[in-house]
Amino acid sequence: MIMSRTEAAPxxxxxxxxxxxxxxxxxxxxxxxxxxxxxxxxxxASFCPAGAPAVVVLPRTVEEVQHVMRTATELRVPVVPQGARTGLSGGANASDGCIVLSLTxxxxxxxxxxxDRIAVVEPGVINATLSRAVGEHGLYYPPDPSSxxxxxxGGNIGTASGGLCCVKYGVTAEYVLGLEVVLADGRLMTTGRRTAKGVAGYDMTRLFVGSEGSLGIVVRAVLALKPQPPQQLVLAAEFASAAAACDAVCRIMAGGHVPSLLELMDRTTVKAVNDIANMGLPETTEALLLAAFDTxxxxxxxxxVGALCEEAGATxxxxxDDAAESELLLQARRLSLTALEAVRGVTMIDDVCVPRSRLGDLIEGVERIADKHQLTIGVVAHAGDGNTHPTVCFDAADADESRRARESFDEIMALGLELGGTITGEHGVGVLKKEWLAREIGPVGIxxxxxxxxxxxxxxxxxxxxLF
Incomplete structure (x- = not known):
C-alpha cells in the first residue's frame, strides 16, 4: 500500500x-x-512538510537500485530519491512510510x-569533484550551483540546476547528453547519446532533466564538456541604487558583451556577508554588481563593461588585478545565502526568474514587499539571466513573523509571474511551489x-x- 504523508508504516x-x-x-x-x-x-527548504521514512537505502550499483524499485513496486511503497539534500524546494523530502533512496x-x-569531450558519471558524484577531475584533462564542466x-x-539533473556561469555557458540541461534510468518497475532505460548530435525520437533525456525524481531514478549520466577557458578576472561595481545596477546589466547585455558571470548583491546581502565573514565589502552601496570575463x-x-557601469551611474x-582577488569577490557571492540565513536563523529562498529587462522592476517590487511585511529580504541574483533569489529572513519560532514570511514569499512569486517570469529558474518545484506551478502552466499543462x-x-x- 502507498502510505499517506501522515500515515506511518506499521x-x-x-x-x-x-x-x-x-x-x-x-x-x-x-x-x-x-x-x-x-x-x-x-x-x-523551509515551510515544507516531511514524513518519517520506513527505511533508508544506500545502493552502490545499478542492480541494487533495480532491486529497490522492484521491491517498491511489488509492495506498493513510495520511493523518494535523494542526493546530497542541498535542495531548496522540499523536492527530496520524505513521505511517511517511504523508502528513501539515497544515491550518494x-x-x-x-x-x-x-x-569526445564527455564525462560518464554516477549520480552521487559531487559537482566540484567532477569539475576538478575534468580540469586535469584541460576540460570544463560549466554548471556550478552555489552549493x-x-x-x-544527480541532484543537479533532478532540478535542472544552474549556477553563476549560466549567463555564458547555460544550465545543466544543456550538458546532459544521455542517461541511464531505472524506471518505477525496475526496468533499465537508456536515453540520449554520446555523440555531439542526435535527434532519434523524442528527447527523453530532456524530459528527465528537471523531473525531480518523479519519472525514474537516474543511475548514470553522459555529460558534455567544454575546453577549459582562460582564468577569469572579476570586476566589482558599486551603485547608489538597485535600479542603476539593473540599468548597467541591460547596457552590458544590449552591448553584445558575453561575461562569464554577471551577479548582483543588494545592500542587505552585502551587509550580511560582511557580518559573517568580515570581507570588507563596501556597505555604503545599495547594489554591488560583479562581472567576470574568461576571454x-x-x-x-x-x-x-566598467565604462558601461559608469554610464549607468556606478559610484x-x-x-x-589577478585571479586571487577575483576569487575573493566570488567567494563573497557564494557566501550570500549562508550569510542571509544567519540574519534571523531561517530563510525562505525564492527562485524567481524574469526577463532581464524587468530585473529592476522585480527588485523594486521586492523592496515594497519587504516594507509591507516589515521583514528583512535580501536579494542576490544571477543578473545576467534574470534569475533572482529574494531571500526572506525570519525567526521560525515567531508565529507571526513566519506567517509574514510565507505571505511575502508568495507575493514575490506572484510578482515574478506578473513580470512575465517563472516561479523557478533552477531550484525546482518540489513541495514548496506546487500551487504556483499550477498557476504558471495552467490546467491543460497540469x-x-x-x-x-x-x-x-x-x-x-x-x-x-x-510537483503537482
Whole structure:
C-alpha cells in the first residue's frame, strides 16, 4: 500500500519491507534506526512538510537500485530519491512510510573522454569533484550551483540546476547528453547519446532533466564538456541604487558583451556577508554588481563593461588585478545565502526568474514587499539571466513573523509571474511551489504533465506529493 504523508508504516509492514530489501542489498546499505532515518527526512527548504521514512537505502550499483524499485513496486511503497539534500524546494523530502533512496554512494566518475569531450558519471558524484577531475584533462564542466562543493550531479539533473556561469555557458540541461534510468518497475532505460548530435525520437533525456525524481531514478549520466577557458578576472561595481545596477546589466547585455558571470548583491546581502565573514565589502552601496570575463583579453573586456557601469551611474568600479582577488569577490557571492540565513536563523529562498529587462522592476517590487511585511529580504541574483533569489529572513519560532514570511514569499512569486517570469529558474518545484506551478502552466499543462507521470509511474510511487 502507498502510505499517506501522515500515515506511518506499521511495524510488521516495515519489517517485511526491510527483509525484502535485504534480499538484494548488503546489510550496511539498509538503515532502519529511526534516529538515523529521521536525518534523511528533508532537504534545506523551509515551510515544507516531511514524513518519517520506513527505511533508508544506500545502493552502490545499478542492480541494487533495480532491486529497490522492484521491491517498491511489488509492495506498493513510495520511493523518494535523494542526493546530497542541498535542495531548496522540499523536492527530496520524505513521505511517511517511504523508502528513501539515497544515491550518494554511487559516486564514481566512470569515464572522461577528451576527444569526445564527455564525462560518464554516477549520480552521487559531487559537482566540484567532477569539475576538478575534468580540469586535469584541460576540460570544463560549466554548471556550478552555489552549493557545488556539496551538491551531486544527480541532484543537479533532478532540478535542472544552474549556477553563476549560466549567463555564458547555460544550465545543466544543456550538458546532459544521455542517461541511464531505472524506471518505477525496475526496468533499465537508456536515453540520449554520446555523440555531439542526435535527434532519434523524442528527447527523453530532456524530459528527465528537471523531473525531480518523479519519472525514474537516474543511475548514470553522459555529460558534455567544454575546453577549459582562460582564468577569469572579476570586476566589482558599486551603485547608489538597485535600479542603476539593473540599468548597467541591460547596457552590458544590449552591448553584445558575453561575461562569464554577471551577479548582483543588494545592500542587505552585502551587509550580511560582511557580518559573517568580515570581507570588507563596501556597505555604503545599495547594489554591488560583479562581472567576470574568461576571454583571451579579460582586462579589455572589463574596461569596456566598467565604462558601461559608469554610464549607468556606478559610484565606484574596481577591476580585480589577478585571479586571487577575483576569487575573493566570488567567494563573497557564494557566501550570500549562508550569510542571509544567519540574519534571523531561517530563510525562505525564492527562485524567481524574469526577463532581464524587468530585473529592476522585480527588485523594486521586492523592496515594497519587504516594507509591507516589515521583514528583512535580501536579494542576490544571477543578473545576467534574470534569475533572482529574494531571500526572506525570519525567526521560525515567531508565529507571526513566519506567517509574514510565507505571505511575502508568495507575493514575490506572484510578482515574478506578473513580470512575465517563472516561479523557478533552477531550484525546482518540489513541495514548496506546487500551487504556483499550477498557476504558471495552467490546467491543460497540469493535465498533460500528469499524463506523462502516469506513463512512467502508473502506481504513483516515485517521489509522491511533489510537483503537482
Amino acid at each position: 511495524d510488521h509492514a516495515r519489517g517485511d519491507l526491510t527483509e525484502r530489501l535485504l534480499a538484494g542489498l548488503p546489510t550496511e546499505a539498509v538503515l532502519t534506526d529511526p534516529d538515523v532515518t529521521a536525518s534523511y527526512a528533508n532537504d534545506m 554512494k554511487m559516486d564514481r566518475i566512470l569515464e572522461i573522454n577528451p576527444v 557545488w562543493e556539496m551538491c551531486t550531479i 583571451p583579453d579579460p582586462t579589455a573586456d572589463l574596461a569596456a 565606484q568600479v574596481v577591476p580585480a 493535465e498533460m504533465q500528469r499524463g506523462i507521470k502516469e506513463v512512467f509511474d502508473p502506481l504513483g510511487i516515485l517521489n509522491p506529493g511533489k
